[in-house]
Amino acid sequence: MNDHAAHGHAAHGHAAHQHGGAQAGGLSVSESGYTLELDATILGTGPQTITFRVTGPDGRPVTEFVPEHEKELHFIAVRRDTSGFQHVHPVRDDNGVWTTELTLTPGDWRFFTDIHPAAHPGTLTLGADVAVAGPYDPRPLPEATGVARIGDYAVTLDGELLAGEASELTLTVNRDGNPVTDLEPYLAAFGHLVALRVGDLGYLHVHPEGAPGDGVTAPGPEISFMAVAPSAGTYRLYLDFQHDGTVRTAEFTVRTTAKAIATAPEHADHEQHGHHEQHEQHGHHEDHSHHAHHGHH
Numbered sequence: 001m002n003d004h005a006a007h008g009h010a011a012h013g014h015a016a017h018q019h020g021g022a023q024a025g026g027l028s029v030s031e032s033g034y035t036l037e038l039d040a041t042i043l044g045t046g047p048q049t050i051t052f053r054v055t056g057p058d059g060r061p062v063t064e065f066v067p068e069h070e071k072e073l074h075f076i077a078v079r080r081d082t083s084g085f086q087h088v089h090p091v092r093d094d095n096g097v098w099t100t101e102l103t104l105t106p107g108d109w110r111f112f113t114d115i116h117p118a119a120h121p122g123t124l125t126l127g128a129d130v131a132v133a134g135p136y137d138p139r140p141l142p143e144a145t146g147v148a149r150i151g152d153y154a155v156t157l158d159g160e161l162l163a164g165e166a167s168e169l170t171l172t173v174n175r176d177g178n179p180v181t182d183l184e185p186y187l188a189a190f191g192h193l194v195a196l197r198v199g200d201l202g203y204l205h206v207h208p209e210g211a212p213g214d215g216v217t218a219p220g221p222e223i224s225f226m227a228v229a230p231s232a233g234t235y236r237l238y239l240d241f242q243h244d245g246t247v248r249t250a251e252f253t254v255r256t257t258a259k260a261i262a263t264a265p266e267h268a269d270h271e272q273h274g275h276h277e278q279h280e281q282h283g284h285h286e287d288h289s290h291h292a293h294h295g296h297h
Contacts, residue, residue, distance in 0.1 A: 022164055022228035024202025025125030026112045033057030036113050036126035043132050047103050050075075053096050054115060054126070061096025064118035069187040074114035075100055076194055079107045080201065081138040082236045085249060087194065106134030110201050125203045141198060141234070141253055148239075148250035152176050155239060155250035160257040161195075163232040168209070169193070171223045171239050171250070179221035185212040186242040191223040198234040198253075232256045 029036050039051040053061040054073070065072035075098075077086045083105075090100035109130040116123045148155045152175055159169040171191065173180040183190045189208035196203055209224040210217030229235060237252040 022230045024197055024204060024230040026127035026203030027200060029126060029128045031124050031126060032120060034062070034115070034117055034120065034124055034126065036128050038111065038128055038130065041128070041130050043104055043130055045104055045106055045132055045134050047101060049099065050102055051097060051099050053098065054113060054117070056117060056119065062117050063092070063094065063096045066116040066118055068114070068116050068123060069189065069192065071187065073098065076112040076114070077102050077109060078196065078201065079105065079109050081107065082141065082196065082198065083139045085238045085251065087192070087238070087240055104132045106132050107136040107138065112203050114205060123205070125205065127201070127203065142251070144253040144255055146252070148252055150248045150250055153248060157237070157252050157254070161227060161229045161235060161254050163229045163256045166226050166228045169225045169227050173221050173223070173241060173243070180243055181218070181220045182243070183220035183223070184242040184245070186240060186247060188212070190217065190219055191239050191241040193225050194238045195227060195235045197230070198236060202230060204230065204235070229256045232258070
């Protein structure tokens, strides 16, 4: 355990990649010489078997990975309209070929792999586009309500997502109105959260606070994460949690909030977003009435 913790500290690239720059991942099919190679980029609807490999700087499939959240590779599939989210765990053979199952609907999809190749200092998220033929029925973005319902479960989101700054998000799980206090560990945490930026599906890996069995972290009803939004905007959050032996996914639409306290006068407008917008609208309004007035002459 100690060795793993030491390794976590040594792999500073991981921290810098995820937190420091707060860069969105998954926007590129290739990064630092590592490439996501899907065997097929046109797929059918319904249950599909997906095969792929991650090739390294030498052009060969990677077979040595550092496990993150208990897995060598995390695979996320989502339709470009942010519906259809699936987080699956492919199986790798000795030749570096991965296989997994997905259920697909017509439309444009984005497939992500979250990896830490042993020869690379940190984690990488690679993304690739896939087309699924058929009549595409794009869904509008769900409202930002702060509550997700899955059957008789309700998950409430508290906390604010800030651009370029770490903040704590807390998700509270209830079932039939009662707090769930016996969540089961899933991927070395009581929940796994993925955030995608609306508009380009920039991928954000979010880190759980605490871990099962650390003597501090309770198995619900609250699950806390540290998150950094790479930019102001709208994000889709997907929380996987396990209860009664089943993994469920709670989905949220979240808009970043600007910091309330301006640090320096020249930043005031920039920081207080709402204030800035009001000014703009006000100016526009005056300009507009001026034109209208002008037209009357």
